[in-house]
Amino acid sequence: MGKEADATFFPLKVKGSLIKLVYFSTNGVDSSSSSSNESLAASNGDRGRHVLEGKLHFAKFETEKINDCIDFIRSKQLLLTGSQQHGASGSAKCVIKATGGGAYKFPDLFKEKLGISLDKADEMDCLVAGSNFLLKAVQREAFTYMDGQREFVKIDHDDLYPYLLVNIGSGVSMIKVDGPGKFERVSGTSVGGGTFWGLGKLLTKCKNFDELLELSHQGNNRVIDMLVGDIYGGMDYTKIGLISTAIASSFSKVISDDKELKDYKPEDISRSLLRMISNNIGQISYLNALRFGLKRIIFAGFFIRGHAYTMDTIAVGVHFWSKGEAKAMFLKHEGFLGALGSFMSYEKHGFDDLKVHQSVQQSPAGDDPPNGELNENQSIDCSVYLSQ
Numbered sequence: 421m422g423k424e425a426d427a428t429f430f431p432l433k434v435k436g437s438l439i440k441l442v443y444f445s446t447n448g449v450d451s452s453s454s455s456s457n458e459s460l461a462a463s464n465g466d467r468g469r470h471v472l473e474g475k476l477h478f479a480k481f482e483t484e485k486i487n488d489c490i491d492f493i494r495s496k497q498l499l500l501t502g503s504q505q506h507g508a509s510g511s512a513k514c515v516i517k518a519t520g521g522g523a524y525k526f527p528d529l530f531k532e533k534l535g536i537s538l539d540k541a542d543e544m545d546c547l548v549a550g551s552n553f554l555l556k557a558v559q560r561e562a563f564t565y566m567d568g569q570r571e572f573v574k575i576d577h578d579d580l581y582p583y584l585l586v587n588i589g590s591g592v593s594m595i596k597v598d599g600p601g602k603f604e605r606v607s608g609t610s611v612g613g614g615t616f617w618g619l620g621k622l623l624t625k626c627k628n629f630d631e632l633l634e635l636s637h638q639g640n641n642r643v644i645d646m647l648v649g650d651i652y653g654g655m656d657y658t659k660i661g662l663i664s665t666a667i668a669s670s671f672s673k674v675i676s677d678d679k680e681l682k683d684y685k686p687e688d689i690s691r692s693l694l695r696m697i698s699n700n701i702g703q704i705s706y707l708n709a710l711r712f713g714l715k716r717i718i719f720a721g722f723f724i725r726g727h728a729y730t731m732d733t734i735a736v737g738v739h740f741w742s743k744g745e746a747k748a749m750f751l752k753h754e755g756f757l758g759a760l761g762s763f764m765s766y767e768k769h770g771f772d773d774l775k776v777h778q779s780v781q782q783s784p785a786g787d788d789p790p791n792g793e794l795n796e797n798q799s800i801d802c803s804v805y806l807s808q
């Protein structure tokens with residue numbers, strides 16, 4: 421594969437299930453010498469700095485296919501650092517920001533195969549930085565999801581904080597975000613995306629996550645879950661606000677069925693599991709929002725995968741429990757918060773020659789893939805500032 425870009429910087433998020441990669445590429449344009457871009461730099465008080473126009477790209481790899489990731493980095497020639505580009509030090513050591521458990525697990529592999537040293541960035545710091553960046557800088561990023569409809573939310577920068585960030589990865593972290601770099605992890609649950617994938621794999625024999633998610637489209641959770649109506653002779657329990665179709669107890673119907681695992685359809689199991697986990701996360705999130713008086717809950721992490729049923733379950737749950745007071749929001753680049761945040765941390769950790777220009781626009785909206793998975797191959801046009 422040919423050389424993709426003249427300048428690249430890439431942080432990694434290497435975790436239990438997925439490796440996320442965010443990289444910047446220019447198209448060979450160093451705008452410090454172009455008058456139009458020089459004036460942009462000057463207007464931001466950045467006279468004399470190089471401004472690189474380019475794109476942020478996003479890629480993910482299953483951790484067990486880490487060699488694909490290494491080949492990708494090699495084939496795209498992502499090993500040039502900004503300072504190397506600008507001749508500051510052609511022999512500079514290539515240090516890559518990495519967050520997540522893999523930053524502890526894989527340093528030797530990256531060193532051996534690519535000659536890269538991994539520099540660890542704190543995971544929570546990175547999640548929050550990535551989330552703040554997306555919410556503030558990227559248009560058509562945050563959206564609500566109701567009745568099958570996605571509605572983009574225009575974020576007022578003066579009214580962004582506080583909000584609750586719920587990152588649904590393998591486990592779930594709930595973080596109250598009060599400002600740039602100001603946050604507290606207020607709660608979490610071990611019942612998260614890894615639980616869905618782990619239990620789903622055991623119970624359905626699915627070989628990969630996409631297959632399990634696809635199955636949930638076709639399933640019927642009523643075969644597995646005990647509904648309020650199953651308990652009360654088909655009736656609502658109006659006095660306590662429960663309609664007959666509400667789930668009274670996830671997976672409980674199987675107790676009284678004289679059946680074995682093989683007698684249940686994998687698609688029904690997958691749907692019940694997805695519903696159980698999404699509902700539970702929605703409810704704990706709402707309770708934490710209530711605890712701190714937060715109206716806005718941002719859900720992120722690769723568990724969501726832009727999946728309609730997942731988003732619908734979470735959004736309906738938050739709406740139901742908060743009686744419409746709190747709002748669930750989702751992000752297009754939902755799975756890349758940590759990797760994006762480590763990208764931003766180049767500035768803080770010695771690479772103080774890198775700044776992402778905030779007034780970024782996304783590539784044309786027409787890029788949205790039709791299947792609802794919005795976060796892949798969606799590059800973001802941006803400028804990177806390099807001090808000399």
Ligand SMILES: Nc1ncnc2c1ncn2[C@@H]1O[C@H](COP(=O)(O)OP(=O)(O)O)[C@@H](O)[C@H]1O
Nearest residue numbers: 435437438588589590613614617629721722723
């Ligand atoms: N292709 C995939 N392979 C494995 N898990 C996936 C995949 N796509 C989505 N997931 C879900 O994403 C979860 C991991 O989310 P992620 O945001 O990557 O978290 P982590 O911080 O743990 O890396 C998995 O537990 C699973 O539920």
Ligand SMILES: CC(C)(COP(=O)(O)O)[C@@H](O)C(=O)NCCC(=O)O
Nearest residue numbers: 435589590591592593607608609610
């Ligand atoms: C330990 C973690 C922060 C790791 O992040 P992850 O890889 O799951 O995205 C997360 O799994 C978590 O917050 N677990 C919940 C632990 C708890 O609060 O009970």
